Structure formats: structure tokens, C-alpha cells
Amino acid sequence: MTEATPGTPDIKPAQLEEKSTAVVREIVPMNALRDFFGRAFGAVMTTVQEQHVQLAGPPFALYRGMPTDVVDVEAGFPLAAPFKSAGGEDATVVAGSLPAGRAYEAMHVGPYESLQHTYGAIMARMQEDGASPGEAMWEYYLTDPGVEPDPAKWQTLVVWPVA
Numbered sequence: 001m002t003e004a005t006p007g008t009p010d011i012k013p014a015q016l017e018e019k020s021t022a023v024v025r026e027i028v029p030m031n032a033l034r035d036f037f038g039r040a041f042g043a044v045m046t047t048v049q050e051q052h053v054q055l056a057g058p059p060f061a062l063y064r065g066m067p068t069d070v071v072d073v074e075a076g077f078p079l080a081a082p083f084k085s086a087g088g089e090d091a092t093v094v095a096g097s098l099p100a101g102r103a104y105e106a107m108h109v110g111p112y113e114s115l116q117h118t119y120g121a122i123m124a125r126m127q128e129d130g131a132s133p134g135e136a137m138w139e140y141y142l143t144d145p146g147v148e149p150d151p152a153k154w155q156t157l158v159v160w161p162v163a
Helices: 030-050 112-129
Strands: 011-016 019-029 060-064 070-078 092-098 101-109 136-141 155-161
Touching (some): 011 155, 019 030, 030 092, 070 092, 101 112, 112 155
Antiparallel strands (some): 019 070, 101 155, 136 155
């Protein structure tokens, strides 16, 4: 994946392979996503460490349907092997998967608040190619805001499967 400059994402078609995941899934108000992500990523990390399962990629969030003031979201990590679902104090961590199939990917560089521009560019590319967007899409968070405090440098890989 090449790094794109802000405002001009490099959109590429991709053929995805199914990936096992561990996630927390909830319906969350958009203004509560940051808190949800902190809680979900922490719960998943604790659970997979307890089960000695290796992570197989960066944290991600999968969105089902177009977000409004609330969103059906699952947050977690891809895994090297399946694991058993487990309930914790803050959240229930369940086994899931990222589906196989055709998709479009784009590297978003910048703050999360501007992700809608990358989604719009992917949608325009799908329309150009005669493809229909799938109901779910996900984001891999490649930059840890705790390590890189400058949002202009954050990298998020957006993956949007076709229907």
C-alpha cells in the first residue's frame, strides 16, 4: 500500500481472504466511539492473551450499515488462530471473522474526523467501476495515537467490500 497525501487517497481493488477475529460488538452512539474502542480493544487484548492466541494484524473496527447518530460496530483484532468467546467485566469478547471477497482499499492519512472523504472517494471509484458497496466496511488503525500525537500523520487503512 502506498502512502497517499491527505485528500487524495490511493484506491485499489483487492481480493480478501477470510481472517479469524476476536471482537466486541455493540450499537454505539457516534460520539461514544472513542470510549467504546478503548474498552473493546482492551477487553480483546486481555482475552486473547489469556488464551495464548497470537494477533495477526493491527486493531480494526467493522461497521455494519451506514453510520447515523449510532453505529453497529465491532472492534478487535485479527488472529492467527480461532479462539473461544469469553465474557468479561466490561464486555463480551466473541469470535468473529473478516469476510473473503472483492473489496476496495484506501490508505487514509489524517485525523479520524476526515475519514468520510476517503469513504466518499471509495464510493465514487466503486460507481466508476460499476460495483455496488457491501453492507459492512472496516478500518485498520495503523497508527497508535498514544505513540503519534499528531493526527495529521495517522494512517488508517479503509476496506470496503463490494456486494
